Amino acid sequence: MQKHFLNIVLYQPEIPYNTGNIGRLCVGLNSKLHLIEPLGFKITDKMLKRAGLDYWKKLDCEIYPSLQAFFDKRKEINFYFASTKAEISFYKAEFKAGDYLIFGKETGGLPEEFHSAHKSRGLMIPMSDKIRSINLCNSVAVMMYEAYRQIYGVNDKI
Template identity: 45%
Template sequence: MFDIVLYEPEIPQNTGNIMRTCVAIGAKLHLIEPLGFKIDEQKLRRSALDYYEHLNYVIYKDFNDFAAKNKGTYLFLTRYGKKNYADIDYPKFEEPLYLIFGKESTGVDKKILAKHLDYCYRIPTTDKVRSLNLSNAVAIVSYEVLRQFNYFDLIQTEPETHKGKDFLDQFIEKEDEL
């Protein structure tokens, strides 16, 4: 349905959190070099926790390498976007959809953004901050896309492979116990 693309991510903890989000929603992760960390770095794995083995990801040497190997619609999430990400009708896209997020310090290269102005969107904020944390931004936009698709096949209750949907029932107090 859609993939997450990180353009030159710098902070391993953010990327690790995004890896976990990708596993949770079943999205493929594309990492565009240079990376600000080694992919096997301890901080990265700590953030991704035990979900790392379930992650579907690819690393590219630069944006041109990514673009040559991935055709579809690119949506850039940037503070310079003039349109709201929530106003997009995501189900209308028939080709593969790539949500592209820039590096923490400077975002996506401005020349790349300028070539795709009609596909630059932002998450609304006050004028007190330049942008949101990268992993938060990925989660916000990803879950809006999923909401518009009624969350596809995502599980709506605690899975039986974990604690199960009725886990909290054991904590219900009976009237005579009050």
């Protein structure tokens, strides 16, 4: 497996438990976490570290002051973004090792102009109309494991 299986990008995450759990997931799947400011917590927040347990120190994490700064630094990347407004199921994406999966903040998602500019890169997670969305950490987990299944098949070892 290459250095980073996937790159997970969280746009302005607000809840430290979600980010901590996602960080732990990234360590478990050899993936890098990218955080777009402003964050709804301090990176030293004990809630964040509690959710990530002792894995946080093993996490490869980079922080950017804005979404524009992230894209300025990463010009030639293959990315998808998760959205309840997207029309394509994430099951139809063809994930590749090294892809970037972008997730919006818990209470508001990604900016509307981002959706408009990159509509063909948007992916939705199928769910009933009884809920607006699923938890951010759950969204990241199901998409990461689907990408893993597509790229590496059904393996018992990572």
